[in-house]
Amino acid sequence: MEEWQxxxxxxxxxxxxxxxxxxxxxxxxxxxxxxxxxDTLGYLLVGPRPDGSVISxxxxxxxxxxxxxxxxxxxxVIRRVAYERRLESxxxxxxxxxxxxxxxxxGPSMAAVPSSRSA
Numbered sequence: 001m002e003e004w005q006x007x008x009x010x011x012x013x014x015x016x017x018x019x020x021x022x023x024x025x026x027x028x029x030x031x032x033x034x035x036x037x038x039d040t041l042g043y044l045l046v047g048p049r050p051d052g053s054v055i056s057x058x059x060x061x062x063x064x065x066x067x068x069x070x071x072x073x074x075x076x077v078i079r080r081v082a083y084e085r086r087l088e089s090x091x092x093x094x095x096x097x098x099x100x101x102x103x104x105x106x107g108p109s110m111a112a113v114p115s116s117r118s119a
Contacts, residue, residue, distance in 0.1 A: 034075040
């Protein structure tokens with residue numbers, strides 16, 4: 001996508017106007033911003049129809065209207081995945097610490113027995 005952005009005319013103007021007829025690959029670019037003052041997460045890129053025309057102004061308006069809810073959904077998924085990764089890491093760390101404590105308590109003869117938590 002970065003290469004396409006470099007070759008695409010007027011990419012920086014995307015926030016103001018979503019239709020760029022000079023761009024033959026993706027003439028419609030709708031920024032995905034979850035809320036006012038938040039960073040752009042990405043873009044909905046819409047190519048031309050098979051006949052080469054772009055979507056109508058009403059369809060462009062509809063794309064703008066759905067962009068924010070789509071961006072919020074994407075942001076929520078990103079946050080949830082990050083949270084789940086932190087939680088998995090915490091669980092793995094706690095399991096290792098518990099295994100170490102059990103090994104100290106039970107002595108060296110039990111240390112070789114795998115924990116039921118690691119399964």
